[in-house]
Structures are given as structure tokens and as C-alpha cells.
Amino acid sequence: MTSATLLTQEGQAPRKVWLDCDPGHDDAIALLLALYLDQIQLVGISSVNGNAPLVYTHANAAQLLALYRAPKDLPLHRGLAKPLKKEYIHPPVSIHGHSGLDGVLHMPPLAHPSVRHWYDQFEPSTDSSDLDKNEPQTKEGDGTAVPALIAYLENSVPEGEKITVVITGPCTNIAAVRHLRPQLFDTKVDKVVIMGGAFDIPQWTPYAEFNIAVDPDALDELLKSRNVGVVLVPLNVTHKAIFDRKTHARLLDPSVTDLKEGDELPKPVSQLRESLSTMLTFFRDAYANQFGFTTGPPLHDALTIIHLTHPHLLKGRRGKLTVEISKTEKDGETSFSPSSEEKFSNLDLDSGEKAVESLVLEDLDVEAFFEVFLEVVERADEVVAKVEM
Numbered sequence: 001m002t003s004a005t006l007l008t009q010e011g012q013a014p015r016k017v018w019l020d021c022d023p024g025h026d027d028a029i030a031l032l033l034a035l036y037l038d039q040i041q042l043v044g045i046s047s048v049n050g051n052a053p054l055v056y057t058h059a060n061a062a063q064l065l066a067l068y069r070a071p072k073d074l075p076l077h078r079g080l081a082k083p084l085k086k087e088y089i090h091p092p093v094s095i096h097g098h099s100g101l102d103g104v105l106h107m108p109p110l111a112h113p114s115v116r117h118w119y120d121q122f123e124p125s126t127d128s129s130d131l132d133k134n135e136p137q138t139k140e141g142d143g144t145a146v147p148a149l150i151a152y153l154e155n156s157v158p159e160g161e162k163i164t165v166v167i168t169g170p171c172t173n174i175a176a177v178r179h180l181r182p183q184l185f186d187t188k189v190d191k192v193v194i195m196g197g198a199f200d201i202p203q204w205t206p207y208a209e210f211n212i213a214v215d216p217d218a219l220d221e222l223l224k225s226r227n228v229g230v231v232l233v234p235l236n237v238t239h240k241a242i243f244d245r246k247t248h249a250r251l252l253d254p255s256v257t258d259l260k261e262g263d264e265l266p267k268p269v270s271q272l273r274e275s276l277s278t279m280l281t282f283f284r285d286a287y288a289n290q291f292g293f294t295t296g297p298p299l300h301d302a303l304t305i306i307h308l309t310h311p312h313l314l315k316g317r318r319g320k321l322t323v324e325i326s327k328t329e330k331d332g333e334t335s336f337s338p339s340s341e342e343k344f345s346n347l348d349l350d351s352g353e354k355a356v357e358s359l360v361l362e363d364l365d366v367e368a369f370f371e372v373f374l375e376v377v378e379r380a381d382e383v384v385a386k387v388e389m
């Protein structure tokens with residue numbers, strides 16, 4: 001495959017996407033793909049509590065946008081710090097670290113003007129002393145994400161047009177938008193692509209995957225819509241997206257295309273490649289120690305973006321998706337009744353009188369996915385080398 005076939009689809013306008021995330025090592029990869037794949041035009045980003053408390057995930061998002069040289073006019077909004085109805089469950093720091101995104105070399109500090117640009121974009125901090133210590137401040141209040149997405153849908157999405165929402169953390173922010181303005185949401189959003197859920201495999205609780213367990217009521221709110229389809233990217237498919245040593249070698253140095261067993265990983269040929277390598281090394285070690293993954297970490301969240309840019313690389317069944325909100329130990333358990341065994345790459349968004357079904361993705365073309373990932377790194381690398389932070 002050439003880069004032209006991977007990165008562009010002739011004559012197609014990019015899809016407008018709002019990305020709601022809780023970075024997060026795998027969110028960081030999703031964000032890189034969303035920024036650098038031509039098929040997507042990011043119209044807004046919001047942070048949500050999840051892999052770490054909101055105060056950290058928001059700071060991480062600002063730092064990543066600076067690291068990746070995102071366009072300065074891309075808005076980053078701070079979202080909700082607590083789930084809709086439940087108390088926030090803090091995950092153990094052993095998976096994403098204390099900050100939610102530990103272990104990344106060359107990450108710009110919070111006090112860096114470019115990070116401050118995004119961190120303070122809508123709610124300027126009153127005191128920068130905490131940022132000088134590279135510790136994000138605790139902000140009171142509910143952030144600006146929910147009103148900002150409502151305003152965007154109302155004022156910037158013309159009648160008859162729609163945007164896509166991607167969620168790579170708990171569904172809290174987006175569910176709050178739908179709860180407040182269901183009609184606006186249902187007419188201006190075509191689908192919501194969510195990383196979350198798991199079927200018949202080990203999960204965060206005995207029944208539920210982490211993103212959904214944190215805020216099951218939020219997924220339930222999104223599943224109430226009869227117009228807006230949900231595409232679920234569960235652990236069953238994300239566990240196939242394993243970043244292995246061979247890919248790691250190519251990430252560090254694209255000329256090393258055939259790493260042999262026992263060979264040492266090559267030296268990074270750029271600073272961005274070193275940042276991404278350290279990011280995924282931290283995640284690899286966490287997955288090895290916590291879950292016994294021996295070949296590498298799964299890049300869960302990245303697949304939400306691939307579904308939009310390269311839909312043919314992912315397939316699943318359509319049907320009825322539900323989530324347990326009974327306030328029992330099963331809270332957050334996802335259940336799925338496929339309408340047939342036929343596999344699809346997309347929802348049927350034009351299902352007329354009957355409610356739009358959900359699409360639960362199951363199969364991944366692993367090799368092609370990592371080719372896209374490496375092409376994106378190549379592209380980002382060129383930009384990062386040229387553009388000052």
C-alpha cells in the first residue's frame with residue numbers, strides 16, 4: 001500500500017468529528033490519528049474523567065495537542081469531572097500512571113506557552129504557580145464542554161448536516177449533551193463511536209469494561225436515541241490491535257522493517273518517535289504486569305478513528321445493544337442481540353421508520369491498521385520537525 005491510498009480518498013470531504021477523550025496512552029494514539037488523517041476534520045475536543053481524574057486528563061489533552069503541533073484554532077474544552085449518577089471510580093495508577101499519561105519523554109510541561117494555549121483556552125487559570133510545578137490545578141465547576149458542544153450543534157452545523165461524535169472515555173459529557181437537548185442531538189449527530197464494552201471476556205469488573213463501568217447511565221442515555229446510531233468498539237476487537245515489537249521497531253526507525261527475535265529495538269530517529277515509543281513502552285509494561293499481555297499493548301481507542309477513516313478494516317454485526325444500569329454488581333454490563341450473523345463495516349443510518357441499530361465491531365485487519373498508524377507517524381514526524389511548538 002502507498003501512502004496515497006492510505007491517507008486520502010479522492011473527492012471526499014472530510015468528516016466533521018468531535019472527539020471526547022480521557023488521555024490516556026491509547027487516547028493519545030487516537031488523537032494523533034484524528035489530527036493527521038485527511039478523512040477527518042476535528043471540530044472540537046473535550047476532556048472527561050476516566051483513566052485519571054479530569055484535572056489530569058484535561059492537562060494531558062493540552063500537552064498532547066502541543067506535542068503533536070495541532071492547529072491552534074482547534075478548541076479543547078474541559079468536561080465533566082463526575083459521572084452522571086455514580087461516584088467516579090479512580091482506576092489503579094498501574095495502568096496509565098498517576099497522571100493518566102505517565103512515561104512520555106519530551107512531553108512539553110504545563111507551563112509551556114503552547115500547552116497553556118489549550119489548557120487555559122476557555123477558563124483561564126488564576127494562578128500559574130501550580131503549572132510551574134507541572135501539576136494541574138483543581139478547577140471547580142462543570143467545565144465548558146457540554147455548553148460548547150450544544151452551541152456548536154446549534155450554531156455551526158447547518159440544517160440537514162450532521163457531525164460524528166467519538167468517545168474514547170466514559171460517555172458522561174456526550175450523554176449530558178443529549179440529556180439536555182435530545183432533539184438537537186438527534187438531528188445534528190449522525191452516529192456516536194464509542195470505545196467500550198466487552199462480551200464474554202475478562203473485564204474491569206466481573207461484568208463491565210472500564211469506560212462503561214465508570215458511567216453506565218451515560219451509555220444508556222445515548223442508546224435511547226432512535227436516530228443516532230451507536231458504533232461500539234469493545235475489548236473483543238481492541239485486543240486484536242496489539243502493538244508488537246516488530247511495529248515498535250518500525251515506529252522507532254522506519255528502515256528497520258524486519259526485526260528478528262532477540263534483536264534489540266533500534267534507536268529513535270526523531271524526537272516524536274521517541275515520545276511515542278516511551279508512551280507505548282509504558283503502556284506495554286502496564287499491560288504485561290497487570291493483564292499478562294506478552295506481545296504488546298492493545299491500542300483500544302485508536303480503532304474508533306480507524307472505523308471512520310478506513311471502515312473496511314473493521315467489521316461487526318448490527319443489532320440491539322443494551323447496558324445494565326440496575327445499580328447491582330452487574331452495573332455497566334453490555335448485552336448485544338445481533339439482528340443477523342451478517343457482518344458490516346457501517347451502521348445502516350438510513351433505516352427509515354425503524355430505529356437505527358447499533359454496530360458492534362468484532363474483526364480487525366491488524367496488519368493494515370498498523371500500516372495506517374505508521375504512515376500517520378511519518379506524516380506527523382514531518383510536521384513536528386518543521387513547526388515550532
Ligand SMILES: [Ca+2]
Nearest residue numbers: 024027168169
Ligand atoms: Ca480512553
